[in-house]
Amino acid sequence: MNRFECMQRLAARLTDELVILSLGASVDEWYNAAPHMRSASLFQQQLGCVTPEAFGLAVGLPHRRIVSLDTDGGMMFNLGILATLGNEQPQNLFVVVWDNECYESIGGPPTHTAGRADIAAIARGAGIEHAYTVKTLDDFDRHCAEGLRASAPYLLVAKIDRSVRPDIRRKHSDGREDKYTFVRHVERTENIVIMGPSEHN
Amino acid sequence: MQPSAVGQVIAGLKAAGVSVICYLPDSLFKQLYPALDRDPDIRTIRVTNEGEGAAICGGIWLSGKRSALIMENSGLRAATEPLARMGMGAGIPVVMIMSYRGDLGENNWWAIPHGMTMEPLLNAMRIPYRIVDREDAIGRAIADAYAWSHTAYYHSAVVLTGSIVR
Secondary structure (H helix, E strand, C coil): CCHHHHHHHHHCCCCCCEEEECCCHHHHHHHHHCHHHCCCEEECCCCCCHHHHHHHHHHHCCCCCEEEEEEHHHHHHCCHHHHHHHHHCCCCEEEEEEECCECHHHCCCECHHHCCCCHHHHHHHCCCCEEEEECCHHHHHHHHHHHHHCCCCEEEEEECCCCCCCCCCCCCCCHHHHHHHHHHHHHHHHCCCCCCCCCCC | CCHHHHHHHHHHHHHCCEEEEEECCCCCCCCHHHHHHHCCCCEEEECCCHHHHHHHHHHHHHCCCEEEEEEECCHHHHHHHHHHHHHHHHCCCCEEEEECCCCCCCCCHHHHHHHHHHHHHHHHCCCCEEEECCHHHHHHHHHHHHHHHHHHCCCEEEEECHHHCC
16 A cells, blocks of 8 residues: 555545644655645654644644644654543544554664554554554545544554655745644634734833 | 642643643642642643653644643653754744752652753753742743743743742
């Protein structure tokens, strides 16, 4: 299964959701697979932070569907968040874990999921009842439909191959610019102020 | 903590507009956590480590809500990685309220490293902080931390010590 094709399937289902995503090549792939979601996606370079940040966003905006696009390496970095999601049971959080069983960005040394570790099983053990592993595009698509309308935390481990989509346009912005873009999108769509004007005093 | 100090912290957080607290409980703030859990205006989220708590607080900030990460100062060490990435890399702020383990008066050998590392680590991270040892200064310190962090879009910390926590 190919990550870019999965992203295209997921992107086709998204309209007013907010997305936080992980580091590495998946950033540029999402930038191209979901052009209509660019300002609604926070592109972060933060191993272990992605799903916790997405959960925080889900807590702050309980009426909004939040999508976390995490990775095997990122999730293994901070497994504790699975137990927190199990306890807190957010009703508006869909977590996708792109699991290519390697640290792709640095050339492909294996992650622990290349061995015996099973992130979906760990998630179920942590109290996330809806945690699944998929290996085909159609299964991925079907679970996206379920996860996006679930009223309990939903975690989908997508077993993908190691290929990176070649010849795609690279995203040029850094984390700071991406944050401003995302925050302005949240402000506009929620009609709130997050980063307001300075005082004059 | 005396009930009056617990009340000052909670009043300060509310005055600053805080509605969500992430915490990993510790002994010096032992009375604070259940009081936060009971407060109908505050949602508490228990986390498995302070780094996870920092990242959740970052996400809450992105939603337009205000949160705090409350912990023992040893948690700063666990939180440094996400704090560096969120704060320095993206300008996503987290306000921390922490107990000062290892300050003068400490009588646990295992807590001495917490005191040795806290201020150097805060300084290395360029995180401004205020060490408070008087109850009547708690509210102002919390208010100032939120004012600064929501102007700088960077982390700040209030450290409670002395008779406030013992």
